[in-house]
Amino acid sequence: MDPREYALMYAVEDRHWWYRGMAAITCAFLDRWYENREPIRILDAGCGTGAAMTTYLARYGTVWGMDIAAEALRFCRQRGAARLARASVASLPYAEDTFDLATSFDVLYEQAVPSDLESLRELRRVLARGGRLLLRLPAYAWMRRSHDAVVHTRRRYTRPEVENLLRESGFRIEHVSYANAALLPAAMLKKIGERLFPPARAQSDLALRAGIFNGLLARILAGEAARVTRSGLPFGLSIFAAGIKP
Ligand SMILES: C[S@@+](CC[C@H](N)C(=O)[O-])C[C@H]1O[C@@H](n2cnc3c(N)ncnc32)[C@H](O)[C@@H]1O
Incomplete structure (x- = not known):
């Protein structure tokens, strides 16, 4: 990931609509499995700057975080996270x-992940x-855009590809769904815009501020939680996948 992205992530991950919506979907899974x-x-493998591990994951037990980037772990410590390791997944x-x-x-x-299969x-x-694995991954190779250049995307996935990876790595598939359909x-419009008017410098989606629409977008994404975690969504910009170690 572009080193500048860690500071941006740390600055926005508590309030940006995307993080808030994804946290709501994740908690809908975790509440079903672990509440009470x-x-x-x-x-939390690839914990980034630590929002998930220090906020909602901590509600369900004791959290260990690891990341390949020293910069990410520095921000985790600023959040008060302990049990951190610098390593590769x-x-x-x-x-x-x-x-x-x-x-x-x-x-x-x-x-920076040499093999998704070996990491799984x-x-x-x-x-x-x-034990259970809960993954979130970006969807569709055709949605590669300037954001992917900043976060150093190697690959974007389809649902069948994620299912194959889970099976090949020895997990029993529990649930796989697209998310962020709305x-x-x-x-897609943003991607077309980038094609027509290529930005001078690749920019991460996180740098875009939704302003007064931030709360509304967070609610729209969070509103998908019931579908994503139960029947599943047939399309979307992200994929959630849960697997069990038999
Ligand atoms: C897009 S960020 C996501 C961070 C966090 N999981 C979140 O949801 O905000 C990707 C993270 O994966 C980490 N990463 C990349 N390659 C890795 C590897 N081989 N092992 C562990 N972490 C890695 C990066 O340093 C970065 O913190």
Whole structure:
């Protein structure tokens, strides 16, 4: 990821509509699985600047965070996060069968991940039997745009591709769904705009401020939570996938 992106992420991830909406969808999954249960051991693989691990993931148990970037971990510490490790998701510094839940939100698609399949096998290794993986990944190769240049995207996925990866890495597929369907048309328009008028410098989507529409967009995305977590959405700009280590 472009090193400047960490400061931007840290600055916006508590209030930007995209993060708020994605947090609502993620919590809809986690509430169903873990609400009112014994605290669990959670690994957030590719924790970035730490919003997920220090806010909503912490509600379900004890959270460990790891990331390849020292800059990301520095921001995690500013948030008061402990239990941090600098490592690659392709080679995790934890023993087998350590965690009940591993989350990895928008990480495995990055160029700095040498192999998504091997990384999934590694996540499977550190999960306990019956443990769960919750992934979020960007969808559709044809939606590659200037944002992907900034975050160093290696690959965007379709639902069948994610399902194959989960199976090949030894997970039992629990649930896979697209998400962020309502705002896909807006992203397509932005992509067409970039084609017609290429920006002087690639810009991450996070740099775009929604202003007075921030709350509305957050509610639109959060409003997808019930569909994403139950019947599933047939299209969208992101993919959520849950798998169980048999
Ligand atoms: C788009 S950010 C997502 C961060 C966070 N999960 C979130 O949802 O905000 C991708 C993160 O993956 C990390 N990353 C990239 N390659 C990695 C690797 N091989 N191992 C661990 N983390 C990696 C980056 O440093 C960055 O923090």
